[in-house]
Amino acid sequence: MIATAPYQSPVRPGRDGFAQLLRAEWTKFRTVRGWLIGLAVGVVVMAGLGLFTASASQTSCQAQGGPAQSGAACMPSFTLGPGGEPVTDSFYFVHQPLTGDGSITVRVTSMTGLLPPANAQLGSVGPPSTGDTRPGLYPWAKAGIIIKENLNQGSAYAAMMVAAGNGVRMQWNYTGDTPGLPGAVTPANPRWLRLTRSGDVITGYDSADGTHWTQVGSVTLSGLPSAVQIGLFAASPQYTIKGRAFAGTSTIGLGPTQVTARFDNVSGVGGGWTGEDVGRPLDYNGFGDYHQAGGQFTVTGTGDIAPVPEGHGGGADSALTVNEYLVGTFAGLIALGVVAALFITAEYRRSLIRVTFAASPRRGRVLIAKAVVVAAVSFVVGVIAAAVAVLAGTAISHSRGYYVFPVSGAAEVKVIIGTGLFAAVAAVLALGVGAIVRRGAAAVAIIVVAIAVPMFLAISSAVPLAAGDWLLRLTPAAGIALQQAYTQYGQVTDVIYSPLSGYYPLSAWAGFLVMGGWAAVVLGFAAYLLRRRDA
Amino acid sequence: MTEATAPDALHAEWTKLRTLASTWWLLLVAAAFTVAVSAAVAAAYRCSGGPAACAPTATGADPAKISLSGVYLGQVIVALLAVLAVGGEYGTGMIRVTLAATPRRLIVLAAKTVVVTGWALAAALAGVLGSLLAGRLILPGHGLSVANGYVVPSLLNGPDLRAFCGSVLYLVLIGLLALGVTTAVRDSGVAIGLVLSLLFLFTIVAAVIPNQDIARHLQQIAPMTAGLEIQATEGLSTLPLTPWQGLGVLALWAAGALILGGLVFRLRDA
Numbered sequence: 176m177i178a179t180a181p182y183q184s185p186v187r188p189g190r191d192g193f194a195q196l197l198r199a200e201w202t203k204f205r206t207v208r209g210w211l212i213g214l215a216v217g218v219v220v221m222a223g224l225g226l227f228t229a230s231a232s233q234t235s236c237q238a239q240g241g242p243a244q245s246g247a248a249c250m251p252s253f254t255l256g257p258g259g260e261p262v263t264d265s266f267y268f269v270h271q272p273l274t275g276d277g278s279i280t281v282r283v284t285s286m287t288g289l290l291p292p293a294n295a296q297l298g299s300v301g302p303p304s305t306g307d308t309r310p311g312l313y314p315w316a317k318a319g320i321i322i323k324e325n326l327n328q329g330s331a332y333a334a335m336m337v338a339a340g341n342g343v344r345m346q347w348n349y350t351g352d353t354p355g356l357p358g359a360v361t362p363a364n365p366r367w368l369r370l371t372r373s374g375d376v377i378t379g380y381d382s383a384d385g386t387h388w389t390q391v392g393s394v395t396l397s398g399l400p401s402a403v404q405i406g407l408f409a410a411s412p413q414y415t416i417k418g419r420a421f422a423g424t425s426t427i428g429l430g431p432t433q434v435t436a437r438f439d440n441v442s443g444v445g446g447g448w449t450g451e452d453v454g455r456p457l458d459y460n461g462f463g464d465y466h467q468a469g470g471q472f473t474v475t476g477t478g479d480i481a482p483v484p485e486g487h488g489g490g491a492d493s494a495l496t497v498n499e500y501l502v503g504t505f506a507g508l509i510a511l512g513v514v515a516a517l518f519i520t521a522e523y524r525r526s527l528i529r530v531t532f533a534a535s536p537r538r539g540r541v542l543i544a545k546a547v548v549v550a551a552v553s554f555v556v557g558v559i560a561a562a563v564a565v566l567a568g569t570a571i572s573h574s575r576g577y578y579v580f581p582v583s584g585a586a587e588v589k590v591i592i593g594t595g596l597f598a599a600v601a602a603v604l605a606l607g608v609g610a611i612v613r614r615g616a617a618a619v620a621i622i623v624v625a626i627a628v629p630m631f632l633a634i635s636s637a638v639p640l641a642a643g644d645w646l647l648r649l650t651p652a653a654g655i656a657l658q659q660a661y662t663q664y665g666q667v668t669d670v671i672y673s674p675l676s677g678y679y680p681l682s683a684w685a686g687f688l689v690m691g692g693w694a695a696v697v698l699g700f701a702a703y704l705l706r707r708r709d710a
Numbered sequence: 711m712t713e714a715t716a717p718d719a720l721h722a723e724w725t726k727l728r729t730l731a732s733t734w735w736l737l738l739v740a741a742a743f744t745v746a747v748s749a750a751v752a753a754a755y756r757c758s759g760g761p762a763a764c765a766p767t768a769t770g771a772d773p774a775k776i777s778l779s780g781v782y783l784g785q786v787i788v789a790l791l792a793v794l795a796v797g798g799e800y801g802t803g804m805i806r807v808t809l810a811a812t813p814r815r816l817i818v819l820a821a822k823t824v825v826v827t828g829w830a831l832a833a834a835l836a837g838v839l840g841s842l843l844a845g846r847l848i849l850p851g852h853g854l855s856v857a858n859g860y861v862v863p864s865l866l867n868g869p870d871l872r873a874f875c876g877s878v879l880y881l882v883l884i885g886l887l888a889l890g891v892t893t894a895v896r897d898s899g900v901a902i903g904l905v906l907s908l909l910f911l912f913t914i915v916a917a918v919i920p921n922q923d924i925a926r927h928l929q930q931i932a933p934m935t936a937g938l939e940i941q942a943t944e945g946l947s948t949l950p951l952t953p954w955q956g957l958g959v960l961a962l963w964a965a966g967a968l969i970l971g972g973l974v975f976r977l978r979d980a
Contacts (some may be wrong), residue, residue: 209900228915230921499919502918505910505914509907513900518899561866568755615899616898616899617794619903620789620790623906624783627909627910631913634915634917635914635917638754639751639756642750642754642755675917
């Protein structure tokens with residue numbers, strides 16, 4: 176008997192850890208020229224469409240009696256708030272100076288108002304005081320007390336107020352808004368308001384009876400000078416009808432409204448009041464007025480103290496948002512979707528998948544490695560394209576005389592990273608669908624139907640607004656919320672907050688979760704099928 | 711053995727398409743998706759004000775167009791069907807057998823064009839008729855009623871007939887556009903991505919671009935926006951093109967794609 180040792184290959188076994196798998200998948204990805212071209216196409220269409228949008232437009236304007244101008248000379252100017260955002264700041268102010276710390280307390284006993292006639296058409300309405308009006312209160316007609324840096328439009332402030340249809344509010348620096356006691360003001364149901372100043376900190380309180388006080392909010396107006404203005408105010412915004420049916424329909428302004436509020440029990444401040452219109456409310460001067468009889472004040476005003484969001488009308492209509500530079504996202508996602516889906520379906524077509532699974536029998540890990548590769552690549556593509564589009568697009572628009580709604584540097588970074596995440600999740604979704612259906616064309620069609628078509632339907636005016644909002648809540652297109660750059664203001668209602676203007680129905684994180692949820696479910700199902708099915 | 715004639719090629723293409731399960735599924739899905747989306751959009755539309763607030767001049771709503779919203783989704787499936795009719799052969803290598811049997815390539819392409827036209831026509835007719843029915847049943851109850859001054863969508867009404875027949879033609883032309891593009895690029899996945907980008911790209915840019923002149927020009931040359939003007943029955947004077955001109959633009963795109971596909975197909979190795 177001859178003992179034979181079993182044959183042993185002199186080649187040392189290779190390591191089959193996840194790192195090796197990842198490296199194998201990355202090698203497969205980067206060595207297919209068509210896919211690299213696909214990525215380049217993704218960057219070019221994603222950034223290029225936005226830059227085309229920015230550069231294909233030119234403003235032109237002509238001042239009265241002046242020469243025709245174009246470009247940067249035509250940039251509309253807005254009153255800017257302390258945060259640099261466009262604001263409306265026009266109201267009637269009964270004020271007196273306040274130096275150092277102090278406080279004001281009032282009781283609001285009634286609010287009445289005037290609206291344009293019910294059958295009014297755009298442009299047919301004069302100032303409300305000229306007659307041809309009907310009594311009524313605009314829901315965001317406001318009256319109350321305010322501490323304001325100075326009498327200039329756009330200066331810092333904090334105010335306690337009653338909003339006709341929205342109860343007591345504390346508002347500050349245009350964008351801040353906190354609710355207090357609910358309900359409308361009537362003589363039988365008055366509201367007590369108090370503001371106290373201590374250095375930079377202003378605290379607002381409300382009360383139903385003047386004895387039991389509740390703090391509504393406390394805000395810091397940094398850099399508030401020692402000498403400020405304090406007093407009573409009244410403001411009532413432009414009456415508007417919103418065409419809410421389709422996203423493309425805009426608001427129709429129907430002229431100014433007016434509010435008259437009665438105050439008594441004014442305490443905490445001395446005498447010597449001055450009444451004046453701050454700003455020129457809606458181009459009509461002298462809307463506001465006040466009367467003082469004993470301890471009773473009657474203050475009448477029009478206008479608003481609020482942010483101007485995109486889509487607000489007037490100069491804000493021709494202004495741009497950073498979202499307009501990201502219009503190419505959907506086309507870029509199609510390109511990335513094609514690459515990601517083919518990354519697995521091409522292996523089936525060429526039967527490379529059998530080699531892949533022979534080398535790495537744990538199929539779920541293969542899918543995860545592929546997902547990591549396409550997600551990382553797509554994230555980079557999305558970030559590069561969005562950074563180019565947002566930064567260069569803003570510069571181009573400015574040079575061509577378009578106002579761009581400002582976003583902070585942090586919000587810009589959020590939008591750019593968000594676009595990268597959006598692209599990464601979309602690619603993972605496409606990979607999962609590709610692994611399930613195993614055919615490139617079907618996978619791409621499914622991805623387009625799931626992501627690009629809902630985006631398109633919601634942004635263009637193809638379906639009613641409500642249907643578009645639901646599409647952006649439920650479908651994987653919810654991830655577009657990652658590109659949300661602007662805040663919706665509940666206290667500014669004469670605006671259509673539509674996807675076309677860059678307002679999405681979900682918050683960035685909620686949108687990411689919805690889309691990520693879809694991707695996780697699809698990838699999980701794909702992994703299950705990979706294990707169950709023959710390759 | 712004689713060379714295959716045109717009727718033979720047609721018969722071969724018909725057999726190839728008919729014997730694939732996916733073709734029948736796509737036919738069914740195209741019709742079902744069209745009807746389902748049309749019904750969902752019609753159901754989501756609601757004007758609850760009085761006759762004044764819901765008058766046609768106030769809402770700008772177009773019952774025929776709303777009834778046919780499903781075409782937005784249906785066209786994706788029709789395009790997919792057309793893409794697979796050509797791309798599938800490249801994917802499996804079948805195209806070499808086809809060309810060995812019928813060496814005259816333009817006859818092959820013509821035969822495919824005829825078969826895909828018939829298939830798309832069947833899907834489009836089913837989808838569009840179903841959408842019409844859904845619109846008729848749903849819209850009058852959602853504020854677009856005769857009492858408020860609207861026409862209930864009907865094939866007996868001239869503009870509506872144009873919208874419905876035009877939508878069927880639209881879907882067929884989308885199929886031909888996809889066929890031409892796929893013949894040119896040969897890969898199904900890339901082809902469907904290209905076709906769908908082409909359809910949606912112009913429209914999105916036109917919606918967002920602030921320059922109204924450029925937006926209007928984009929709408930005039932965009933295959934989808936121009937083609938879908940055939941669905942308009944209200945506010946025709948505000949459209950960038952007349953309905954038939956719009957469908958003509960799409961027909962030019964489809965013809966261009968087929969000519970390009972034919973040229974490439976004729977000149978290149980399979």
